[in-house]
Amino acid sequence: MVTLTPTQAAWRIAAAVPDPEVPVLTIEDLGVLRAVEADGDRVRVDITPTYSGCPAMDTIRDDVIMSLTAAGFAEVDVRLVLSPAWTTDWMSDAGKKKLEAYGIAPPSGRAAVSTGPIRLLLSVRCPRCGSLDTHEVSRFGSTSCKSLFECRACLEPFDHFKVH
Structure with a gap:
């Protein structure tokens, strides 16, 4: 049996949160989940919106907090990270x-094109x-x-x- 660290456990829980606009996807599938750090019963989660002003981010934040607190994390901080900007490459x-x-x-x-022709x-x-x-x-x-x-x-x- 493999024992998960608090960070690994918190990542798995946050990663399973569904996207409210396309519920077949999780926020991990979408690439919105950027980072998770846990220290005991405290956890910080970074999420990046698919575009600035995305109305789903409030719901995603609330769902991440609810999922992690239900799993026993007492203090959950969800940060909205705007840079680098989200890309479908994620x-x-x-x-x-x-x-x-x-x-x-x-x-x-791919959205990220560094050199060469522009794809149409x-x-x-x-x-x-x-x-x-x-x-x-x-x-x-x-x-x-x-x-x-x-x-x-x-x-x-x-x-x-x-x-x-």
Whole structure:
């Protein structure tokens, strides 16, 4: 049996908190969970919003505090860390697969480009039928992080998690 340190235990608990806007993802899948440090029954958690002003951050903070206090941590401090800015590059591969299974096209490509040509989004694969014959209906979907697409093959609308 492996005994976890308080920091490891706190990380596991915080990592399991679901994203309130896309509940199939945890905040770890999304890459919003940045750091966890525990000292006895005190814990500090750093989270980074997907964009400045993200309304889900208050709920995420409250859910992290509730989960950790329910697990026995007496003092929980959740800090909002804005730098470096969140990027879809921080999403886990498992999280991207969960998005697709949920019906949201995951971000394709990498946001962090250091050198070379600028990548352009030519098409987004439909998460329902797999077709590349899709078009953007609106730059903003159900949340600011997503855009609304329509598949010309199956005629279904779907969200696309934008690369940023």
